[in-house]
Amino acid sequence: MAAEVTEQPTAEFRPEGAEILDEQRAAAMAGEPPFAETTRTVGDRLITSLKDSVIAAVIGLVLFGPLVGLETVPGSESRLAVNQRWGVVAIIVAVVFAGRLALNLLVWHTDYPITASFGRIFSRTERMHQADWIIVWVVAAILAVLNYYATELAELMVIVATIAFVVVVGRKVFAAYIPDLPYSQIFGGLFLLFAIALPLIAYGLLPDQLRYVMDQAVVMLAYIMLGWGLNIVVGYAGLLDLGYVAFYAVGAYSFALISHYFGLSFWVCLPLAGILSATWGLILGFPVLRLRGDYLAIVTIAFGEIVRLILLNWADFTGGPAGIGHIPQPSFFGLPFDRSEHGVAAFFGVPFSPILRIIWLYYIILVLALITGTISSRLRRLPIGRAWEALREDEIACRSLGINTRNTKLTAFACGAMFAGFAGSFFATRQGFISPESFNSGESFLILAVVVLGGLGSQLGIVISVIFINAVSELRQFHEYRVLIVGLALVLIMVWRPRGLISTRFPSVQLRDRKKVPAAVPAEGHG
Amino acid sequence: MSRWLTDPILTVEHLTMRFGGLVAINDLSFAVGRGDITALIGPNGAGKTTVFNCMTGFYKPSEGRIALGHAPDAFATLAAATATGRAEAKGSLFLLERMPEFEIARLGKVARTFQNIRLFGGMTVLENLMVAQHNKLMLASAYTVGGLLGLSAYRKGHDDAVERARYWLEQVHLVERADDHASDLPYGAQRRLEIARAMCTEPLLLCLDEPAAGLNPRESAELNQLLRFIRDKHGISVLLIEHDMGVVMEISDHIVVLDYGEKISDGSAEFVRNDPRVIAAYLGVEDEAEVAAVESA
Numbered sequence: 001m002a003a004e005v006t007e008q009p010t011a012e013f014r015p016e017g018a019e020i021l022d023e024q025r026a027a028a029m030a031g032e033p034p035f036a037e038t039t040r041t042v043g044d045r046l047i048t049s050l051k052d053s054v055i056a057a058v059i060g061l062v063l064f065g066p067l068v069g070l071e072t073v074p075g076s077e078s079r080l081a082v083n084q085r086w087g088v089v090a091i092i093v094a095v096v097f098a099g100r101l102a103l104n105l106l107v108w109h110t111d112y113p114i115t116a117s118f119g120r121i122f123s124r125t126e127r128m129h130q131a132d133w134i135i136v137w138v139v140a141a142i143l144a145v146l147n148y149y150a151t152e153l154a155e156l157m158v159i160v161a162t163i164a165f166v167v168v169v170g171r172k173v174f175a176a177y178i179p180d181l182p183y184s185q186i187f188g189g190l191f192l193l194f195a196i197a198l199p200l201i202a203y204g205l206l207p208d209q210l211r212y213v214m215d216q217a218v219v220m221l222a223y224i225m226l227g228w229g230l231n232i233v234v235g236y237a238g239l240l241d242l243g244y245v246a247f248y249a250v251g252a253y254s255f256a257l258i259s260h261y262f263g264l265s266f267w268v269c270l271p272l273a274g275i276l277s278a279t280w281g282l283i284l285g286f287p288v289l290r291l292r293g294d295y296l297a298i299v300t301i302a303f304g305e306i307v308r309l310i311l312l313n314w315a316d317f318t319g320g321p322a323g324i325g326h327i328p329q330p331s332f333f334g335l336p337f338d339r340s341e342h343g344v345a346a347f348f349g350v351p352f353s354p355i356l357r358i359i360w361l362y363y364i365i366l367v368l369a370l371i372t373g374t375i376s377s378r379l380r381r382l383p384i385g386r387a388w389e390a391l392r393e394d395e396i397a398c399r400s401l402g403i404n405t406r407n408t409k410l411t412a413f414a415c416g417a418m419f420a421g422f423a424g425s426f427f428a429t430r431q432g433f434i435s436p437e438s439f440n441s442g443e444s445f446l447i448l449a450v451v452v453l454g455g456l457g458s459q460l461g462i463v464i465s466v467i468f469i470n471a472v473s474e475l476r477q478f479h480e481y482r483v484l485i486v487g488l489a490l491v492l493i494m495v496w497r498p499r500g501l502i503s504t505r506f507p508s509v510q511l512r513d514r515k516k517v518p519a520a521v522p523a524e525g526h527g
Numbered sequence: 528m529s530r531w532l533t534d535p536i537l538t539v540e541h542l543t544m545r546f547g548g549l550v551a552i553n554d555l556s557f558a559v560g561r562g563d564i565t566a567l568i569g570p571n572g573a574g575k576t577t578v579f580n581c582m583t584g585f586y587k588p589s590e591g592r593i594a595l596g597h598a599p600d601a602f603a604t605l606a607a608a609t610a611t612g613r614a615e616a617k618g619s620l621f622l623l624e625r626m627p628e629f630e631i632a633r634l635g636k637v638a639r640t641f642q643n644i645r646l647f648g649g650m651t652v653l654e655n656l657m658v659a660q661h662n663k664l665m666l667a668s669a670y671t672v673g674g675l676l677g678l679s680a681y682r683k684g685h686d687d688a689v690e691r692a693r694y695w696l697e698q699v700h701l702v703e704r705a706d707d708h709a710s711d712l713p714y715g716a717q718r719r720l721e722i723a724r725a726m727c728t729e730p731l732l733l734c735l736d737e738p739a740a741g742l743n744p745r746e747s748a749e750l751n752q753l754l755r756f757i758r759d760k761h762g763i764s765v766l767l768i769e770h771d772m773g774v775v776m777e778i779s780d781h782i783v784v785l786d787y788g789e790k791i792s793d794g795s796a797e798f799v800r801n802d803p804r805v806i807a808a809y810l811g812v813e814d815e816a817e818v819a820a821v822e823s824a
Contacts, residue, residue, distance in 0.1 A: 378674075383661050383674065384668075386650070386657055386658050389647070390658040392649075393647035394646070394647055396585070396645060398658070400645075402630075403661050405629065507650070507653070508657075509653055509654060510705075511696075511702070512706055
């Protein structure tokens with residue numbers, strides 16, 4: 001402890017290379033367009049923007065035409081036949097055209113030559129900020145289009161990406177006319193409505209793929225929930241936890257074992273699993289209280305492995321590598337999902353279908369994820385959340401202000417672990433079978449990657465990065481390369497946006513106006 | 528006038544701090560008067576910050592007793608309290624060397640600032656002051672449960688905390704910057720903010736580690752005013768480490784001078800200024816002159 005008091009402020013050790021590059025880039029373009037705006041009329045700009053968009057659309061056609069428009073399928077007499085899909089190409093070209101036009105008119109306000117803009121997009125300049133966003137969605141859309149080779153989920157994702165695209169660009173337009181509307185609430189509300197209506201939307205658009213879409217949605221929501229839970233530990237409190245999957249495992253096994261030995265139902269076990277996981281969070285928290293940074297990360301990896309190895313080797317109790325099966329399904333307010341006359345289908349008088357259970361699971365995880373998101377964002381605005389963030393910024397200053405840093409760290413660990421426990425018991429009930437294999441450390445790294453990619457402390461960023469990573473995982477065509485793609489994305493993010501996709505932080509309390517804290521300011525956490 | 532002898536808020540007795548073989552503080556005893564501004568001065572490396580770290584619990588002293596009395600009569604029970612082995616007696620006498628740092632701040636009501644400013648740079652100015660009121664707000668939010676439910680008790684506690692923060696921001700002329708993040712402030716403002724943050728913990732003893740370091744003369748003058756305001760209007764005792772003699776001599780009621788971990792002078796500003804040992808320690812003297820000065824003192 002003696003050394004800590006005299007050491008330099010940790011803020012000085014922030015990596016600066018990327019920021020210097022950014023600043024140089026920003027400086028390099030300081031004198032560039034829109035200098036021509038004074039002489040150019042609106043009509044001129046529209047015409048040049050249209051021209052530019054047409055060029056972009058043509059390039060899009062050339063690129064996507066052969067790639068997407070022509071598909072080889074097994075034809076007659078074991079020959080390959082070519083399946084033509086010009087409708088999809090037309091959608092893509094239209095998206096490129098409209099997007100380019102919107103960018104030209106609303107964001108760039110000028111007619112950049114088409115090749116010059118990409119180098120400038122990743123800049124921290126306020127004007128460019130929206131462009132970053134749009135690029136994220138365009139990348140997601142392209143991925144989804146590639147994804148089309150494998151599944152029709154792609155169409156849905158293109159639609160989602162387009163909606164988001166329109167919302168991001170459209171918001172700017174609306175904000176110019178009606179600046180006072182609570183846009184973030186409206187945006188969140190729309191998002192929520194979309195999530196609630198998703199089964200209907202999916203049924204309407206892709207009736208054949210309904211089961212697949214709902215499965216994907218459930219997986220994504222589970223990861224979003226885990227990401228939000230880990231965000232409390234890593235994003236708010238700045239404690240690098242690489243063994244988060246251990247709490248997920250504790251939650252899953254708590255439910256499985258309690259139901260196996262005592263026959264309790266999902267709804268009884270869910271809170272128990274949360275409590276048990278939180279307890280394990282405390283148990284892990286105690287020995288690592290004094291560790292910071294790298295040392296903490298190493299010990300948390302070890303903890304994750306210990307939990308997995310215990311589950312693997314304590315065969316009498318946990319079933320060992322064979323796992324535990326026949327985990328009960330959650331009932332619909334007491335009604336089981338089966339063909340019997342007491343089942344849900346019979347009760348509502350609809351024909352039985354296994355999809356009913358999947359949709360019910362979807363709503364359960366949606367509610368769980370929303371609870372996680374709401375509680376963790378409220379916690380951030382409460383004294384405990386501010387103490388977590390203060391702990392990330394400067395632990396010694398916290399102690400000098402009378403904050404019990406031990407308890408504060410333990411609550412962060414316990415809260416994060418509790419949400420992982422809920423998610424774990426959901427995982428167990430969804431799978432119906434769990435084994436230690438599902439809880440290896442790769443899973444921890446994936447969840448951490450979600451949080452880092454999305455932006456430490458940002459809930460929306462985590463949603464986006466889960467969608468991205470899931471889209472990449474669904475690239476059946478490039479299955480062997482999907483980890484490579486995620487790794488590449490992480491590297492690019494670290495180069496361009498070292499603090500993640502969304503790195504602005506809103507203050508938890510304000511005296512007057514709402515101001516964002518720029519990305520470079522919050523400390524990265526050292527403990 | 529020597530209130531530090533008649534009515535101390537803090538007494539340091541036989542304090543020794545050793546780091547391995549290095550003796551940073553050797554058998555140091557002094558007292559801080561209640562409602563005084565006390566300055567702890569000395570050349571570089573004299574052990575001033577070490578004394579601070581011992582008092583505020585960041586170091587565990589090797590030897591010695593540091594007692595803090597909230598009420599004037601608290602020191603009467605000092606010997607009895609020491610014998611009990613506990614850190615606290617009747618809620619008004621605290622043996623600081625037995626307490627961890629956050630309890631010294633929370634129960635002992637000792638607030639401190641740091642030589643190298645330690646603000647929460649990524650949080651706003653107002654948030655910094657809200658973090659300082661953490662313990663009070665935790666109680667108001669019923670340890671987060673009430674806050675999550677949005678109970679009125681928490682809302683009231685929250686509003687009170689914002690008001691207290693606003694009050695101190697007005698005192699340090701930072702109310703305009705309340706929603707800016709702390710690392711955005713100029714150096715002098717960061718110093719003032721750190722003092723405001725310490726004051727938001729509602730201390731009885733405020734310990735400032737070189738508050739005037741890096742300030743220009745106008746800012747130093749403002750600091751003097753602020754410290755006088757804290758002492759006179761809020762009745763808070765101030766202990767400061769300072770190298771800026773303009774600040775020290777002007778506002779201090781009592782000055783303790785350290786050199787090589789030992790006390791070489793202790794008294795009013797006038798007394799210390801004329802003490803040949805202090806002059807010798809600060810300015811250096813010829814070998815014979817130093818001997819003579821020490822002998823004559």
